[in-house]
Amino acid sequence: MTAPMLPSLLSYFSLGLLLGWVGGVFGIGGGLIAIPVLGWIFGMEQQLAQGTALLMVAPNVILGFWRYKQRNPIDLQAALLLAGSSILSTFITAQFAAGLQAHALRMAFACFLIGLALYLIIELRPRRAARTPRRVLGQHWLAGLGLVSGAFSGIFTVGGGLVVAPVLVKFFGIARQTTAQGLALATVTPSAVIALLTYARAGQVNWTIGLPLAAGGLFGISWGVHLAHRLPERRLRALFSLLLLLAAGMLF
Numbered sequence: 001m002t003a004p005m006l007p008s009l010l011s012y013f014s015l016g017l018l019l020g021w022v023g024g025v026f027g028i029g030g031g032l033i034a035i036p037v038l039g040w041i042f043g044m045e046q047q048l049a050q051g052t053a054l055l056m057v058a059p060n061v062i063l064g065f066w067r068y069k070q071r072n073p074i075d076l077q078a079a080l081l082l083a084g085s086s087i088l089s090t091f092i093t094a095q096f097a098a099g100l101q102a103h104a105l106r107m108a109f110a111c112f113l114i115g116l117a118l119y120l121i122i123e124l125r126p127r128r129a130a131r132t133p134r135r136v137l138g139q140h141w142l143a144g145l146g147l148v149s150g151a152f153s154g155i156f157t158v159g160g161g162l163v164v165a166p167v168l169v170k171f172f173g174i175a176r177q178t179t180a181q182g183l184a185l186a187t188v189t190p191s192a193v194i195a196l197l198t199y200a201r202a203g204q205v206n207w208t209i210g211l212p213l214a215a216g217g218l219f220g221i222s223w224g225v226h227l228a229h230r231l232p233e234r235r236l237r238a239l240f241s242l243l244l245l246l247a248a249g250m251l252f
Helices: 005-026 031-042 046-071 076-098 102-123 139-156 159-171 177-201 207-228 233-251
Strands: none
Touching: 005 031, 005 046, 005 207, 005 233, 031 046, 031 102, 031 207, 031 233, 046 076, 046 102, 046 177, 046 207, 076 139, 076 159, 076 177, 102 139, 102 159, 102 233, 139 159, 139 177, 159 177, 177 233
16 A cells, blocks of 8 residues: 555545444434545546445445444334345436436436425424324335335435335334434345446445545444434424435535
């Protein structure tokens, strides 16, 4: 390793540490912020940014799920149903996304984040926040949710987990935000691995940047999970909404 490379690797590692911490707080694996940062700072096209971010996301979501499972009563049967059904749609949509025009994919991702943020902000209204979540859909609907999650994961690489957590709270009676985030991580774990392999096969991964990002992320995610369980639920959701809007702004 040459001397000029060492500061670069350390900076990539430090960035991964920060992104992993953010991913642990919000149960998103860090890719949500990594994608716009890679495009903004390193000038990567959208597909290359998404593929490189997946190098960090894939191991982070595995570790993140384990950390959330240690602190929450996560239903493993539900987790397997969500994860298993997401695999097929991830494989199909990841191949589709790898061939899209980069600007169109970036704008679609930004609009997706804004829409999700607005939904979460609406759900923060006191009238709804005070209401105890009740189960509207049965467990057999989890397979359908997994398919939808896998489709978003394939297209945006991080979209699946963002969709799963609020849906679990709204329609499946998951009372705690942290439990929903843990299940969301279980859903996107196989999807992240499949999407990474698909993007790598298409040549849309920068390994030099992605590997130190992943190493830093693994160190940071446990701290983030610890903080997530110390924050009030309402504040955690509000901060998550602001993070989505910040990421969308960076993409624009």
